Amino acid sequence: MKLEPIKPSDYPLLEPFFSRQKYALCVYSLSSIIVWISKIYHPCGAVDGNSLFVYADFATHTERAHLILPISPGREFTPEELAEVSRQTGCGTYWFVPGDYLERHVPNGLEKIFAVERQEGYDDYIYQTEDLATLAGRRYSKKRNLIKQFESQYSEETGNIVIKTISQEDVPGCLDFQDRWCKERNCDLDRDEDLSCEWNATRNALKHIDTLGLRGIMLSIDGTTQAFGISSQLTETMSALHFQKASTRFKGLYQFFDRECARRLFPELKYINKESDMGVAGLAQVKRSYYPVMMMPSYQLSLKERI
Numbered sequence: 001m002k003l004e005p006i007k008p009s010d011y012p013l014l015e016p017f018f019s020r021q022k023y024a025l026c027v028y029s030l031s032s033i034i035v036w037i038s039k040i041y042h043p044c045g046a047v048d049g050n051s052l053f054v055y056a057d058f059a060t061h062t063e064r065a066h067l068i069l070p071i072s073p074g075r076e077f078t079p080e081e082l083a084e085v086s087r088q089t090g091c092g093t094y095w096f097v098p099g100d101y102l103e104r105h106v107p108n109g110l111e112k113i114f115a116v117e118r119q120e121g122y123d124d125y126i127y128q129t130e131d132l133a134t135l136a137g138r139r140y141s142k143k144r145n146l147i148k149q150f151e152s153q154y155s156e157e158t159g160n161i162v163i164k165t166i167s168q169e170d171v172p173g174c175l176d177f178q179d180r181w182c183k184e185r186n187c188d189l190d191r192d193e194d195l196s197c198e199w200n201a202t203r204n205a206l207k208h209i210d211t212l213g214l215r216g217i218m219l220s221i222d223g224t225t226q227a228f229g230i231s232s233q234l235t236e237t238m239s240a241l242h243f244q245k246a247s248t249r250f251k252g253l254y255q256f257f258d259r260e261c262a263r264r265l266f267p268e269l270k271y272i273n274k275e276s277d278m279g280v281a282g283l284a285q286v287k288r289s290y291y292p293v294m295m296m297p298s299y300q301l302s303l304k305e306r307i
Contacts, residue, residue, distance in 0.1 A: 001046050001048065001053065001085075001088040001089050002046055003044040003045060003046045003053070003055050003089060004044060004045060004046065005042055005043075005044050005057075006033065006034060006037075006042075006043045006044060006045045006054070007034075007037075008034055008037075008204075008208050008211065008212060010034075010045075011030065011031075011034060011211060011212050011213065014030055014045065014052060015030060015213060016073070017030075017047075017050075017051075017052040017071045017072070017073060018030045018071060019073055020073045020074060020236070021071060021073075021234070021235060022076075022235055022236075023069060023098050023101070023235070024098055024100070024124065024126065024234065024235060024238060024273060024296045025096050025098050025124050025273075025296055025298055026124055026234060026240040026242065026273050026275045026276075027068060027095075027096040028068065028069075028071070028096075028234065029232045029233075029234050029240050029242070030212075030213065030232075031205070031212045031213050031214050031232040031242070032232065032240065032242055033054060034204075034208070034212055035201045035202075035204040035205040035208065035212065035242070036197065036200075036201045036204075037204065038197055038200045038201070039059060040058060040059050040060055040061075040193070040197060041056065041057070041058055041059075041197065042057050042059075043055070043056055043057070044056075044057050046089075050072055050073060050074075050075075051070045051071065051072040051077075052070065052071040052072070053067065053070050053071075053085060053089065054067065054068050054070075054071065055067050055089060055091060056068070056095070065091060065093070066091065066093045066094060066095040066300075067085065067086070067089065067091050067093065067094050067095075068094065068095060068096050068097075069082070069094065069096075069097060069098075069101065070082075070085060076101075076104075078105065078108065079105055079108060079109060079110040079113045079114060080113065082094065082113075082114070082301070083113050083114075083303055083305070086303045086307060087307055090307055091307075092302060092303035092307050093300065093301070093302050093303070094114075094300065094301040094302075095119065095298075095300050096119070096122065096298050097298065097299040097300065097301050098296055098297070098298065098299075099296060099297035099298070099299065100296070101299075102116065102299060110301075112304075113303065113304060113305075114301035114302060114303055114304060115301070115302045115304055116299055116300075116301060117299065117300045117301075117302070118297065118298075118299055118300075119298040119299060119300050120279060121276060121277060121278050121279030121280075122276045122278070122298035123276055123295045123296060123297045123298055124273050124274070124275055124276050124295065124296045124298070125273070125274045125275070125276070125277070125287045125288075125290075125292040125295060126238070126271055126272070126273050126274075126292055126293060126294045126295065126296060127271065127272045127274065127290060127291070127292050127293060128270065128271060128272075128293050129239075129262055129266070129267060129269060129270055129271060129272050130270075131290075131291065131293070132258065132259065132261075132262035132272060132290060133259060133262040133263045133267065135147075135259060139291060140291075143255045143259075143289075143290075146251065146252035146255045146256075147252050147255050147256045147259065148252075149251055149252045150250060150251060150252030150253055150255070150256045151252075151256065154221060154250070160221060160222055161219060161220065161221050162219070162220045163217060163218070163219045163260055163264070164217065164218060165215070165216065165217055166206070166209055166216035166217060166218050166228060166230075167210075168209075168210060170218055170225070171206050171207060171209070173218070173220070173224075173225040174206050174218055174225055174228045175203060175206060176225065177224075177225040177226065177227075177228065177245070177247070178199070178202060178203065178206075178245065180247070181245050181247065182199065184247065184248050184249070185248075187199070194278065201242075201243075202230075202243045202245075205230045205242065205243055206228075206230070209230065212232075213232055213233070214230050214231065214232050214242075215230070215231050215232070215265050215266065216228060216229060216230040216231070216265075217229055217260065217261065217264050217265060219246075219253075219257055219260070221250065226246065226247040226249075226250065226253065227244075227245060227246035227247065227253060227254075227257040228243070228244075228245060229241060229243065229244040229245075229257065229260075229261040229265060230242050230243040230244075231261070231265040231266055231272075233266060233269065234273055237269055237270045237271055238269055238270070238271040238272070238273055239265060239266035239269045239271070239272055239273065240272075240273040240274075240275065241261060241265065241272055241273070241274050241275070242275065244257070244258065244261060246258075258290075271293075273296075274287060274290075274292075276298070
């Protein structure tokens with residue numbers, strides 16, 4: 001099996017494999033796979049019949065190289081088939097294996113073939129779209145209060161804010177806001193490798209927003225971009241909110257814009273996946289405060305036999 005680098009121009013060719021994709025971890029979004037391309041990380045792929053095999057290749061930290069579960073419309077690979085893919089590719093490790101895959105296949109002898117390890121910090125937070133779009137009930141009262149404070153000064157009716165779908169003409173303003181957002185938080189892109197990769201992925205998403213199956217909205221205040229969100233469809237009932245940034249200069253803006261993302265990005269889908277917290281305590285606290293309806297755990301599988 002020959003694995004070739006995946007490029008943004010490959011999106012139209014590979015997108016049909018994801019048309020009935022059912023894994024609820026955000027890494028199974030083709031858009032996400034592509035936008036994270038960097039000098040450090042590059043996804044590679046191979047097509048065999050009706051199946052796509054994706055391999056994560058790393059220029060540094062080569063020990064992190066891994067496969068994800070094969071993408072094959074209408075079917076799921078058994079543990080025995082995963083072992084065969086490992087032998088063909090020379091990679092015996094799978095990352096981001098959803099917890100429900102284990103539930104289905106542990107009874108079928110999965111643990112006889114693979115060692116199973118929980119990937120701490122990589123469980124995805126999943127919410128009901130309606131919950132985030134309405135913020136109804138006592139548990140969201142603090143967020144509604146913050147939104148009211150923001151709306152007392154800014155609204156679409158008065159014209160001092162504009163919320164719109166991101167188009168190519170808006171990308172420069174969003175890129176400029178991303179740089180300002182980093183300065184507000186004293187980002188150290190040279191020292192924080194994970195943050196640098198996320199910064200690069202966000203820029204890739206903005207630059208390719210019209211060609212990689214992404215939906216995005218932006219918010220401007222008095223003509224200057226102060227927030228944006230970018231999402232893609234993950235499964236038939238779920239979207240993935242990959243990137244969401246809002247200025248800290250405006251009290252209540254984040255809560256207001258988060259609600260607008262739920263209302264305007266894939267409102268027809270029942271669930272929103274807001275990705276993992278990467279083990280960052282502050283991020284975990286924010287994600288929990290929106291009351292996910294479920295967590296999708298992530299596991300690593302390591303082939304027990306030598307390849």
